[in-house]
Amino acid sequence: MDADLWTQLADLWNQALLQGRLLLQPSRLYQIGILVVCIAFAWGVSRWIKPHFNAWMHTLEGRPKWQLRWLLLIRRRIFLMAFTLFVWIAARIMAEINPFPSRRFLLELVGTIAIAILLVGLAARLVRNELLRRIVSWALWIFVTLYYLGVADEASRLLDSLAIDIGDFHLSILTVIQAAAAIAVLFTLARLISQTTANRIRANDDISPSMQVLAVKILQILLFGAAFFIGLKFVGVDLTGLAVLSGAIGVGLGFGLQKVVSNLVSGVIILLDKSIKPGDVISIGDTFGWINALGARYVSITTRDGKEYLIPNEDLITGQVVNWSHSNDFVRIDIDFGTSYDDDPHKVRKLAIEAAASVNRVLSSRPPVCHITGFGDSSVNYILRFWIVDPSDGLTNIRGNVFLALWDTFKANGISIPFPQREVRVLNDSLAVTRSEAQP
Template identity: 65%
Template sequence: MMTPDPFAHFLESIQALIAGGIGLAESLMQPGWRQYQMFILLGLALISWGLHHATGNWLQNWVRSREGWSKWQLRMVVQVKRRLGLMWFALLAGTVYLVMQNITWPSRSYLIGIFATLVAVWVCIAFAARLVRNRPMRRLVTWGLWIYATLYALNVVDDVSAFLDSVALSIGDFRLSLLTVITALVVIGLFFSVARIISQTSAATIRKNEDISPSMQVLAVKGVQLTLYGIAFFMGVKAVGIDLTGLAVLSGAIGVGLGFGLQKVVSNLVSGIIILIDKSIKPGDVISLGDTFGWIQTLGARYASVVTRDGKEYLIPNEDLITGQVVNWSHSNDFVRLDIYFGTAYGDDPHVVRKLAVEAASGVERVLSFKAPVCHIVGFGDSSVDYILRFWIKDPTGGLTNIRGNVYLALWDAFKEHGISIPFPQREVKVLDDSKLALSRAGVGTGSTQE
């Protein structure tokens, strides 16, 4: 018994479709109810286009007069405004179809009913697809559902399904058809959408729980997402009847190849899990890594987002946070001690200088009063007596350079008010007589030369 050729069956289906289209076009060229239905549909399309512009402007003006609307409400209004024409067409065509069903033969409104149903389904699909956040995936889901709805309305789903099922790859007892692949993608996509909604709800609940630390919140959210998406994938595969045991050897070989090719990715993933478990770094911490100083905005599966004071966002791999030397300014607490150095002239009393420095630092905003600043002499320099001024702050996220600058400015004002001078290096050059004589004999600086 010979198996049917999928390509020949495909050609036969295409030829039948073309022949049906030609027959429909010929029937529309001749006077009759099919032609009348097309004229009615064109008229309804023109009316819907006019209503789209009229009601769209009214809806836009009405929304502008409202205040306090959330973003999702505004997005929904935008989606409704874009599809007002289709919604008016579905409403008008459905009304005309119901009226014609009652006053004339059902066959005389058959095309109107098909178009009204298709447009209504298209509108519903467009709104339902908004649940898919990823734009390429949303377009894929939208077009896939539109095609299926169109085929279903034209009553050709069985023929198309038979053709897609005939295009298959068989390896022993394992058989994978194009229909199975498409069905699996659709089912898995639906399960992923449901998993995403559940994970977002769970994530919002976890983040509201103040008893859970920020790092454990991130770990819990990632664990819930991984679990839900994994369950969605396997449920989708099982729902379409794909037996994964036949792919065990192939998946093992692919896993070995991916293991060698994705070593850094896997290392970053494991490092991210370790960071979340040991709580060494958590969102909101202020860290320094090399020349990068900023606070952790988010902890991802592969990298950590660090935002600096100048607005730059660095994506640091998790592996670097594990293997490198990281300064966490707010690991155990938010208290940070800062040191600044300065010098005064030898003629100024060190006791007065230390007192003025402490008072000046204490009067600067952000400097903690219950951890009083201290000032010590650290050395006798060539031109000045050197001091160190130490003070504490509790908000490193507010910046370190700016608070140092404010303390320096307070020192300047206090020293200027009390006559404390800040010296600068000075050098005296003494020219010896022998050196002058040597220069004179050499003719340097006298304008004469020796021949």
């Protein structure tokens, strides 16, 4: 193994020396000078274009973010684009002056490598993960450079010789690089397909929101799982041993991650039985709010005060949950109040109904009702019931608005609201003196 490694290094070094000697030929030296001039021109052009390009970008308000990101990517590569253009213009001029390919070989070589590097940089933006994008970009840039320099085969043999052999299993640096590149490309394709399909699923009104979430998650799992295993198989990794190893790891993780697995299974059950879906208004314990998203492990609930709670899926399955908008959005709210015995109860009921109906969010299609619930110690007790259709806008605020309407209506019509009163009586002074004299 060591002898083979040194042989590969020697071949690579000899190839590099050969390329260096070729560059020092007189016909190549002036081409190097032309490249230096192209670099200077490209630097000057980029310094002149970038301020104008920045000013133009500031005028593009309201554009989609993906367009602005691509424009920013182009701005960062203005120098390379200008350099590539100048190199190919110089190569074309040299072809007109001297038809021999050797007179422009270096210019065309550098121009081709520059175009390849430019295209790789643009294509790598499709990879979302920052670390994976950098790895893919640098790997492709190095490969493109070595390929056009004619030393790709020597470099491949060198990387393949740096390996670990365990039985029939051969893991080399070349295999790792190929696997990373293949998985990155397949993951990018899987993400594009899943995004396109997910948008179509979400746009289909015939599918319920919970089933849309379930279908999208199943599609993502299948696509990304297939991309991972196809990428490994593509570079020759034996998946048989991987399957046995993953089974053993799965048994161990099953015991250690029971709660996580329980939440995952509970999330699937929630999506299947459609008991909870995005947009529903629910209350669990002291938490009241509407559902933002259904995750694989938890449900995101946003309350009226802006707090976002992450409720484990298992709690929604095993605990008591009030879904205010499960079958429909109609919610009935009850308000208790009392008036004096001197007030006509028929008039009180009529005024209370009119007061509730005057509030904006109270439904007129389901008019409010008011009933006497009993005769208390100091008041006649009533219950006022009304319906709303927008519980996500809050319940406390609508109760407060109805109470204010009752207060204004009762004040305007002389209806009194009783409250506890106490009387303090002072005993007669003579009686107090008589009692004191009677003491022995």
